[in-house]
Amino acid sequence: MSEWIETWRSPIVQDALRVGVVLAIVGGCLGVYVVLKRIVFVGAALAQVSAAGVALALLVGWNPLWSSALFALAASAFFAQSWGERRISRESLIGAVFLTFSALTVLLASKGAHGMEEVQHLLAGDILAVAPEEVVRIALLGTAVLVVFLLLRKQFLLVAFDAETAQSLGYRTRWWEFAFYLMLGGFIGVVIHLVGLVLIFGYLVLPAVGALMLVRRMTLVAGVAVVNALLATVAGLLVSVLFDLPTTATILVFMSALAGVESLAGIRIAR
Template sequence: MSFSTAALVASLMIGLPLSYLGLFVVLRRMAFVGAALGQLASAGIALGLLLEMPMVSGAALVTLAGVIFFSLDRPRRRIPEETWVAVVYSAAGAAGVLLMNFAPHGEADMMSLLFGNILGFDPADIVPMALVLGAVCLVQVLFLKEFLLVAFDSETARVLGYRVGLWNFFFFFSLGVAITAAIRVAGVLLVFSYLIFPPIIGLLLGRRWLSSSVISVLAGALASGLGVFASLHWDLPTGSTIVAMNFALTLLALAGWKATGSH
């Protein structure tokens, strides 16, 4: 497999599930939860490098701690939810920088965490990553009804006997697993863009959950393909080019939404 094909496969494997998961994140007005989990995964990778342990293990442990935190009940009336997300985001970002400062190749590793290196994706990692992200997708399919109910009508879910906190943990855990699997290859910036831009496109152009989901996933796939092609053709950074394509497609979707008067 050529490095360009491996880069395209990697971007699609990462982009498709994140584009879908981002719908929950955007609709729940928790866009920066994705960024915060990404920063936590980065801090975990930095911790793994410093302690000479597997990077995935470090990222998984720290991300799991963040998932537990986001699933807990907090004093939301006095302190809004987005404030807690900002706390985690800033603390994790600072921790990642500080930990990288003590790593042997800290500056280079930090740049890799921020921007990724999809062109350097090892084809041998395709199967392990596919298994992890495939498991996340399977969980989303099997428990779609529960995730939707808990996310958008938690009071009804409680009346029906659902343990809302547990289901929230389950969702954030699956999101954290996907981010942890993706961030080492894609970097924080690209992972966050997949969680935000394609879902916005899906919500602008789709009428129902199914149509929004399909459009979001297709938008993520299109941005991946165009981004990899453009980066190879014009010798541009692949991750940043895919982010730019995500942004351009979002602008086109917004223009189409305004032109058709869908609002």
């Protein structure tokens, strides 16, 4: 037991916990809008494009943080475009981007110094391997994103719910959309090379799904999503350290379990 407590108190686990708390708060808040705006797969595609940016940076010797952030911002600008009437659906385009950049990530990483190991790291990541200086960087970025999101949330809500009325009220919806994608893409771009695609995608989807199934008030949904994400982060880290399990997968299992329980509870309450 004392050995385990010592492990839990180790700087590595404590740093992972700090990163997890930032991801939980920011991911929980943004995730509610990602799910409500039905852009879950935009989140996945943004994460995949960022991963390709990291793979390219590792291959050519650039800074992975800047490369992934740039890729994510470019993709955010692309996805923020109004789609209108085209020959293919928006979903098909998102799928095409996801697949293209998945393939590019594998190809670029396969030519890198560590080959497929890098791909594995980009996909699954390792929250326990985040360096202390990165923790500060993630905390600063997370705080900035959260403050901007909280200050502008009513505009994001209006544009997401009813863009045409927002336009009639004088809001430039394209810019508001771009601002949202910029926050989302920028955040994903910065954290992905540290914690991996799967974990960040999980933070954006699962806590929000549970919250939306459980509570019936917009004002409560983001709070419940953040609590979900925090609980899953702490429990996932604890259990993964205690039983020597992969951390990302353990956190995601807890998120899924919470979402499942809350969905069942929400259905019962609705009856």
